[in-house]
Amino acid sequence: MGAIGAGLAVLGAGLGIGMIGKSATESIARQPEAAGKIQTAMIIAAALIEGVALFAAVIGFLSIGS
């Protein structure tokens, strides 16, 4: 069960981070001079999504252990 849960979490996080990456590259292509700011915003958003995914991953680990 834990493995299935971790897999589902990866699905969501991958989708989310992929979409951030897509829109970040698009906006850098449109406005290369704002690349630095866009990168910072991208990393913050990615970190927040990743945090949620890692909650799920940790719960997955716990359910394997118990």
Add this chain to the structure above:
Amino acid sequence: MAFGSRLFKLSILTIFFGFVSFQSLLASDTKEEGKFVPSEMINHHIQDSHSWEIFHGLSVHLPVILYSEDKGFDVFSSSNFYNEDHELVPYQGYVMEHEHILLDNGGQVLDFSITKNVFFLFINSLIVVLIFLAVAKGYKKNQGKAPSGIQSFFEPIIIYVRDEIVRPNVGVKSDKFLPYLLTLFFFIWFGNLLGLLPASANLTGNIAVTGVLALITLVITLVSSKKTFWLHIVDPLGNSMGWPKYLLYLILWPIELVGIFTKPFALTIRLFANITAGHIIILSILSLTFIFQSMAVGIASAIFAGVMNMLELFVALLQAYVFTLLSSMYIGQAVEEHH
């Protein structure tokens, strides 16, 4: 040409680290029974322990400090828990099971031992202090002149943290919080790097360590918070709605209250899970060798583990960056004035 020689050095390092981990795995974790259990080996590598195993057969036994209501304080070496055959034995009424010490009648013990993680916490702090004392000395010596030595390596990083992470996010009073945030950044970065070395502890992959770091951020946020911060929590709607807003507040107040604590909780889990996951991935790739027991898989997994190590070098920096960035954002939210 420069790129070529750098690539060469990098591949040598990759092979070196690949083989060091490879050998330590080979030595310590193939059981006499012949059955190799990857999860057991991985847990052994990422968990805290009362002795510091440099490689199989050479471990430094660290001091055990215990307190219980029946027996008071007790200090002794953790080597007392092992006999000549490296089997666990009870000592002075204490028993150790899976690195967890209990009284032999089953009573609870408070364990203040200098474990492997605590030991590496000291080493990490010492490294940070020594490096930054040297850097500070450089600023005294080279006043008005160009930086030299180790100072010139760290100056761009310090300036980057100040100008790109702290100042834009904390706001006007940022320099007051700069020492804490810089310490945080370098402590986490060095801790992450230290954890990647062979025979070292999984320091920043320990939830207690990251929890305390996040707790310090929480305390600083709450202590330095201004009226606006609390107004956003207690009265987020202001005068826009009239009395019905209190019906909404029945739902909003619990959410806002929980929100204060989920931020440091997320910081804790993010760092802990990222670093631990990195270690688990590298160790899993290496244990493929022992699952398949083939030379070709061994070579492939050593190379792949080396590549993962390179990725972890980047993650080490990225997680230090993210932790510092989010900490400074939380502090920035707390200290911002009314707008």
